[in-house]
Amino acid sequence: MVMGDVTYGACCVDDYTARALGADFLVHYGHSCLIPIDATQGMKMLYVFVDIKIDTSHFLETVRFNFRPGARLALVSTIQFVSALQVRTLPCCRRQAPALTGFRRI
Numbered sequence: 001m002v003m004g005d006v007t008y009g010a011c012c013v014d015d016y017t018a019r020a021l022g023a024d025f026l027v028h029y030g031h032s033c034l035i036p037i038d039a040t041q042g043m044k045m046l047y048v049f050v051d052i053k054i055d056t057s058h059f060l061e062t063v064r065f066n067f068r069p070g071a072r073l074a075l076v077s078t079i080q081f082v083s084a085l086q087v088r089t090l091p092c093c094r095r096q097a098p099a100l101t102g103f104r105r106i
Contacts, residue, residue, distance in 0.1 A: 015043045030080075052080040059084075 003021060005014050018026045025044045067073060 013045070015040050015045070019043055050080055051083050054081065054084050056084050 001021065001023060003014075003018060003023065005017060013026065013028045015026060019041070023043070025046070027046045027048060029048045030050050063073070
C-alpha cells in the first residue's frame with residue numbers, strides 16, 4: 001500500500017491515518033517535530049528531512065537593488081529555508097539569537 005497524503009503542515013506526521021489504513025511503516029518527507037517513538041504506538045517511522053537551498057548572494061543583491069538603504073524589511077520564511085538564513089546575515093543586521101530566524105537592526 002502507498003498512501004500519498006498532504007497534511008496541514010510539513011511537520012504534521014499523519015500516523016493516525018496510516019495506522020487506520022493498516023500501514024506497517026510510514027515515510028515522512030519534510031521537517032518534523034520528530035514525534036517520539038513511544039508516542040507512535042508501534043508505527044515504524046522514517047524521517048526524510050527537506051532543506052531547500054537558495055542563492056543567498058543573488059537574494060541580497062536583489063534586495064539591495066529594489067530597496068533603498070535604511071528600508072525596514074521583514075524576512076518571513078518557512079523552516080525549509082532556515083539554513084539559508086544561518087549562512088547569510090544582512091549587512092546592516094544581526095540575528096536576535098541562534099535559535100531564531102529573525103533579524104534586528106543594529
